[in-house]
Amino acid sequence: MLDIALIRQRPDWVKQQITKLNDEGAVARIDNILKLDKERRETRTSVESAQAARNSLNRAMGKLRGNRTMPDEEKAARAQAACGAIGAADYEGASGLMDGSAPVTVNEADDLKGAFDKLIGELRLLGGEISAGFSKIETIEAELREHMLWLPNLPHESVPVAASEEANVAHQPVGTFREFDFEPQPHWELGPALGIIDFERGVKLSGSRYYVLAGWGARLQRALVSFFLDCARANGFTELYTPYIVRSDMLYGSAQFPKFQDTVYGVADGDKFLIPTSEVTIVNMHRGEILDEADLPLNYAAHTPCFRSEKASAGRDVRGIKRVHQFEKVEMVKFTTPETSYGELEAMTEQAEAICAQLEIPYRRLEIVTGDLGFSASKKYDIEMWSPGCEEWLEVSSCSNTEAFQARRALLRYYPAGTRKTRYLHTLNGSGLATPRVMIAIMENNQQADGSVVIPEVLRTYLGGAEAITAEGD
RNA sequence: GGAGAGGUGGCCGAGUGGUUUAAGGCGAUGGUCUUGAAAACCAUUGUACGGUCCUCCGUACCGCAGGUUCGAAUCCUGUCCUCUCCGCCA
Numbered sequence: 079m080l081d082i083a084l085i086r087q088r089p090d091w092v093k094q095q096i097t098k099l100n101d102e103g104a105v106a107r108i109d110n111i112l113k114l115d116k117e118r119r120e121t122r123t124s125v126e127s128a129q130a131a132r133n134s135l136n137r138a139m140g141k142l143r144g145n146r147t148m149p150d151e152e153k154a155a156r157a158q159a160a161c162g163a164i165g166a167a168d169y170e171g172a173s174g175l176m177d178g179s180a181p182v183t184v185n186e187a188d189d190l191k192g193a194f195d196k197l198i199g200e201l202r203l204l205g206g207e208i209s210a211g212f213s214k215i216e217t218i219e220a221e222l223r224e225h226m227l228w229l230p231n232l233p234h235e236s237v238p239v240a241a242s243e244e245a246n247v248a249h250q251p252v253g254t255f256r257e258f259d260f261e262p263q264p265h266w267e268l269g270p271a272l273g274i275i276d277f278e279r280g281v282k283l284s285g286s287r288y289y290v291l292a293g294w295g296a297r298l299q300r301a302l303v304s305f306f307l308d309c310a311r312a313n314g315f316t317e318l319y320t321p322y323i324v325r326s327d328m329l330y331g332s333a334q335f336p337k338f339q340d341t342v343y344g345v346a347d348g349d350k351f352l353i354p355t356s357e358v359t360i361v362n363m364h365r366g367e368i369l370d371e372a373d374l375p376l377n378y379a380a381h382t383p384c385f386r387s388e389k390a391s392a393g394r395d396v397r398g399i400k401r402v403h404q405f406e407k408v409e410m411v412k413f414t415t416p417e418t419s420y421g422e423l424e425a426m427t428e429q430a431e432a433i434c435a436q437l438e439i440p441y442r443r444l445e446i447v448t449g450d451l452g453f454s455a456s457k458k459y460d461i462e463m464w465s466p467g468c469e470e471w472l473e474v475s476s477c478s479n480t481e482a483f484q485a486r487r488a489l490l491r492y493y494p495a496g497t498r499k500t501r502y503l504h505t506l507n508g509s510g511l512a513t514p515r516v517m518i519a520i521m522e523n524n525q526q527a528d529g530s531v532v533i534p535e536v537l538r539t540y541l542g543g544a545e546a547i548t549a550e551g552d
Numbered sequence: 553g554g555a556g557a558g559g560u561g562g563c564c565g566a567g568u569g570g571u572u573u574a575a576g577g578c579g580a581u582g583g584u585c586u587u588g589a590a591a592a593c594c595a596u597u598g599u600a601c602g603g604u605c606c607u608c609c610g611u612a613c614c615g616c617a618g619g620u621u622c623g624a625a626u627c628c629u630g631u632c633c634u635c636u637c638c639g640c641c642a
Contacts, residue, residue, distance in 0.1 A: 118602095119601090119602065119603090122601075122602055122603095122611085123602060123603065123610090123611095125611085126601095126602070126603090126610060126611045126612085127603095127610075127611090129610085129611060129612090130609095130610055130611070132622085132623085133573090133611090133623090135622085135623090136570075136622065136623045137570075137571090137573075137623085138570095139570070139622070139623070140569095140570025140571055140623075141570075141571045142570095142571085143570065143571080144570060144571035145571060146571080177571090197622080198622045198623095199622080200622085201622035201623080202621090202622050203622095204622080205621085205622060205623080325632095368598090368599085491599095498581095498597090498598090500599080500600095
């Protein structure tokens with residue numbers, strides 16, 4: 079979520095920033111937000127002062143009714159007089175009359191019960207006014223919140239301004255592109271031939287975009303996950319094992335909801351959903367807490383499966399395991415101060431790149447332009463591995479700084495050193511890395527003329543020292 | 553799955569629908585005292601929103617959400633979570 083105060087103070091600037099994103103419709107929300115915000119504050123001010131009056135009157139009512147030493151005639155007289163004052167909207171005067179601090183003329187004829195009934199009637203009117211005001215506020219706030227939840231994050235000033243992904247700035251590729259003396263095969267040919275990817279049985283079990291890894295395929299994935307987690311740990315990340323199913327609040331917190339509700343799978347057990355990435359659970363780890371600056375940065379990494387419905391990309395990338403409903407990923411998340419988040423983004427991106435380098439696969443960094451930033455990032459780098467079989471760059475990592483966008487939604491705050499004034503922290507996330515695409519890259523880059531695949535050296539210790547995957551089995 | 557008990561400030565823990573606006577304690581912070589420390593004593597104590605602006609004021613928050621009431625930490629309903637016992641289970 080954006081800072082409502084920023085929208086209030088610099089609405090035109092905010093509109094101008096949103097215009098750089100590929101998000102028609104978001105700009106129009108700003109004027110609605112300004113209108114609702116104004117309305118909300120006005121209504122709130124008047125309702126709260128009515129409530130202040132009611133609170134003090136009810137407190138005085140308690141004192142009047144519970145007073146054991148005051149004669150009934152005086153109570154009746156005070157109740158009578160207070161009714162008059164309330165009728166004239168003199169709430170302070172009425173309070174004084176009821177709690178006994180203001181003088182009153184006692185009339186012997188006053189009837190206590192009648193006077194109290196009348197007074198309660200007056201208070202009831204005031205209560206009705208207040209609850210009407212509150213339901214108005216509730217309506218306004220629900221509408222305001224809805225608009226706020228659909229507003230994308232604003233781009234950082236360093237992000238290149240361009241409309242679409244074609245304009246993403248590709249850095250110089252790193253690593254050596256292999257010269258093949260034969261026609262390199264795509265992984266959807268190699269995998270089944272080696273008996274390590276079984277598409278038919280995946281489809282039989284669960285439908286399209288599902289697959290089974292068998293033998294070396296399953297072992298290679300497990301080795302990669304272990305390797306990724308070891309890299310993260312070496313880089314100072316604390317390893318977490320988190321739930322794979324979360325409540326919807328968490329998905330609002332990390333900003334998948336409401337906009338990308340379609341891409342997430344629900345489970346039959348009420349308000350629960352399968353995570354599309356462990357970013358969801360990690361970002362919400364400290365939801366509602368107020369951390370100390372001394373605790374920051376917090377670095378967490380977790381391996382989880384990721385579940386995505388891929389409704390938006392129906393019909394695209396249907397071959398192979400590039401785009402599937404279920405895959406494994408190691409995700410890195412950082413909680414930092416606003417001052418350090420951009421430095422941390424560079425560091426985290428370099429760490430993801432270092433993993434590619436260790437696997438000896440050619441890779442490049444993409445600097446994402448404003449029009450392709452996505453919903454929650456202020457700045458984003460993608461890392462892509464080259465795959466000679468399907469002849470394309472495969473996104474294996476995406477590293478983002480969301481600044482305080484998720485922090486506002488998930489209530490992630492900290493006390494800056496030496497203060498007790500809360501401040502939103504910054505969250506960053508980056509894959510490190512995602513398995514099916516890395517497996518594609520390894521298979522396609524390391525394939526031999528005989529169909530076998532050479533195992534990258536860094537993975538061999540995880541695979542009993544084996545040097546290659548062959549059709550001979552595991 | 554069955555039965556029961558609970559959820560109150562950073563922590564512990566009181567709390568008959570009003571006459572107190574959550575008692576008391578611990579911790580933390582500041583101060584007094586002290587050569588220094590401890591002890592003792594004094595003071596302060598969370599979050600959010602709104603108003604006012606550099607200082608206060610107001611409102612809300614006793615797991616969460618509704619309801620009853622002139623008035624709810626307190627009564628009612630739902631819900632989430634925790635604990636205990638039983639059953640089942642990797």
